[in-house]
Amino acid sequence: MDTQELLRTLPKVNRLLEREDVAALALAHPRPLLLDALRDAIEETRDGIRHGQVDSVSEDDVVLRATVLLARAAHRSLHRVINATGIVVHTNLGRSPLSEVAVDAVVEVARGYSTLEYDVESGERGSRHTHVEELLKRLTGAEAAMAVNNNAAAVLLGIAGLARGKEAIVSRGQLVEIGGSFRISDIMRESGAKMVEIGTTNKTHLHDYESALTPQTGLLLKVHSSNYRVVGFTEEVPLADLVHLGAQHGVPVFEDQGSGVLIDLARFGLPGEPTVLSAVAAGADIVSASGDKLIGGPQAGILVGKWHTIQKLKKHPLARAVRLDKMTLAALEVTLRLYLDEKRLLAEVPTLRMLTIPAAELESRANAFAAAVAAACGDAYDVHTAPDVSRAGGGALPMADIPTTVVSVASRTGSVVELEQRLRLGEPTIVARIKDGRLLLDPRTLTLAEEAEIADALARAVREA
Ligand SMILES: *Cc1c(COP(=O)(O)O)cnc(C)c1O
Numbered sequence: 001m002d003t004q005e006l007l008r009t010l011p012k013v014n015r016l017l018e019r020e021d022v023a024a025l026a027l028a029h030p031r032p033l034l035l036d037a038l039r040d041a042i043e044e045t046r047d048g049i050r051h052g053q054v055d056s057v058s059e060d061d062v063v064l065r066a067t068v069l070l071a072r073a074a075h076r077s078l079h080r081v082i083n084a085t086g087i088v089v090h091t092n093l094g095r096s097p098l099s100e101v102a103v104d105a106v107v108e109v110a111r112g113y114s115t116l117e118y119d120v121e122s123g124e125r126g127s128r129h130t131h132v133e134e135l136l137k138r139l140t141g142a143e144a145a146m147a148v149n150n151n152a153a154a155v156l157l158g159i160a161g162l163a164r165g166k167e168a169i170v171s172r173g174q175l176v177e178i179g180g181s182f183r184i185s186d187i188m189r190e191s192g193a194k195m196v197e198i199g200t201t202n203k204t205h206l207h208d209y210e211s212a213l214t215p216q217t218g219l220l221l222k223v224h225s226s227n228y229r230v231v232g233f234t235e236e237v238p239l240a241d242l243v244h245l246g247a248q249h250g251v252p253v254f255e256d257q258g259s260g261v262l263i264d265l266a267r268f269g270l271p272g273e274p275t276v277l278s279a280v281a282a283g284a285d286i287v288s289a290s291g292d293k294l295i296g297g298p299q300a301g302i303l304v305g306k307w308h309t310i311q312k313l314k315k316h317p318l319a320r321a322v323r324l325d326k327m328t329l330a331a332l333e334v335t336l337r338l339y340l341d342e343k344r345l346l347a348e349v350p351t352l353r354m355l356t357i358p359a360a361e362l363e364s365r366a367n368a369f370a371a372a373v374a375a376a377c378g379d380a381y382d383v384h385t386a387p388d389v390s391r392a393g394g395g396a397l398p399m400a401d402i403p404t405t406v407v408s409v410a411s412r413t414g415s416v417v418e419l420e421q422r423l424r425l426g427e428p429t430i431v432a433r434i435k436d437g438r439l440l441l442d443p444r445t446l447t448l449a450e451e452a453e454i455a456d457a458l459a460r461a462v463r464e465a
């Protein structure tokens with residue numbers, strides 16, 4: 001058959017819809033998706049004919065291809081992942097998992113109506129800020145507080161609210177980029193403030209700030225180095241000194257704390273980060289932080305500080321554009337409530353629980369997990385436990401190597417690249433690390449149930465390999 005004849009044998013969509021197997025697909029899938037899949041499968045076959053790769057048209061093959069395309073289109077794009085990387089606040093994997101009580105609160109307010117902006121006592125309109133303001137004040141010692149969509153929005157609102165049309169002074173050592181596309185210099189431009197850079201990458205002194213102050217100065221900004229460190233010959237000005245300088249000249253001071261540490265982590269062998277509390281205590285006018293880093297809550301931006309300053313930000317037009325939705329507020333309120341009881345906090349907020357698991361517990365978890373993994377993988381794989389490091393990740397505790405014990409898997413005959421791929425593409429999606437040719441599974445970011453799921457997935461992957 002020549003190409004023209006072959007093209008004439010391509011099935012029509014209507015003809016395919018009459019088939020019994022396609023009728024079954026129509027029952028299981030929305031019609032627009034089914035039609036797209038059939039058209040795409042026919043189109044692919046047409047291309048194949050034109051390129052000489054198809055020399056006979058089989059209707060069954062077209063339907064088979066449409067079935068594959070349909071399965072792909074029907075699969076939810078945003079779905080659960082099992083995180084075996086040991087990176088606790090993994091930005092690409094959604095940062096902090098929520099506590100069970102926070103999840104319950106989200107479900108409750110999502111399902112029905114809620115007190116989002118309703119004051120039960122007066123029966124009148126309320127403010128959505130009330131749900132977290134008292135808690136944030138109590139936990140940070142600040143006079144007032146609000147929460148917005150994320151910390152990038154908090155920084156944008158803070159700078160726009162205090163320094164639009166004015167100058168904002170920031171040290172060159174703090175002109176950072178945090179993840180994807182958050183650059184202080186870009187945010188500054190969008191907020192309408194004129195950025196005045198001072199000092200050098202490694203050193204900025206108080207007199208650098210002093211000599212940059214002009215009648216146009218609207219803000220002194222300090223950005224915490226949450227995802228990098230300048231090490232060696234360095235100097236930055238302590239927040240308390242900036243506050244003192246700001247007070248002398250009537251200029252507010254804004255600290256972007258970032259990671260959102262609300263408790264002393266040094267007790268757990270983690271690096272002692274400056275906390276939101278210490279920034280408030282030092283006298284900053286506003287302090288901002290992420291809700292989903294070390295606070296362990298939902299994506300949100302926390303703004304705490306002086307009463308007048310926060311009132312100004314609440315009334316700013318941008319505040320409406322970056323406001324939180326009810327589901328996030330529910331999760332944030334419940335997460336913050338857990339901070340009132342530290343025992344519950346460390347047991348129930350996954351991010352804090354995972355960061356503070358004792359090393360001995362991780363080691364015994366890894367031993368049991370390794371036995372299950374070895375049984376699943378069989379003789380073709382070498383499985384043992386090994387000391388390694390977990391990370392806080394996601395712009396939090398940048399330099400911290402947190403000791404852990406991983407389950408380490410190597411193929412005796414080939415590589416583990418295919419194994420890693422099968423885990424990633426399987427159901428559920430499992431994300432693991434490969435290091436020096438070995439597949440590493442860190443129990444720190446896994447539940448016991450997830451460890452069992454990984455063992456099952458490995459058994460399947462090895463069988464199908
Ligand atoms: C993470 C971080 C941000 C960005 O916060 P998002 O919640 O991701 O918007 C800004 N500043 C600092 C210092 C950070 O650590």
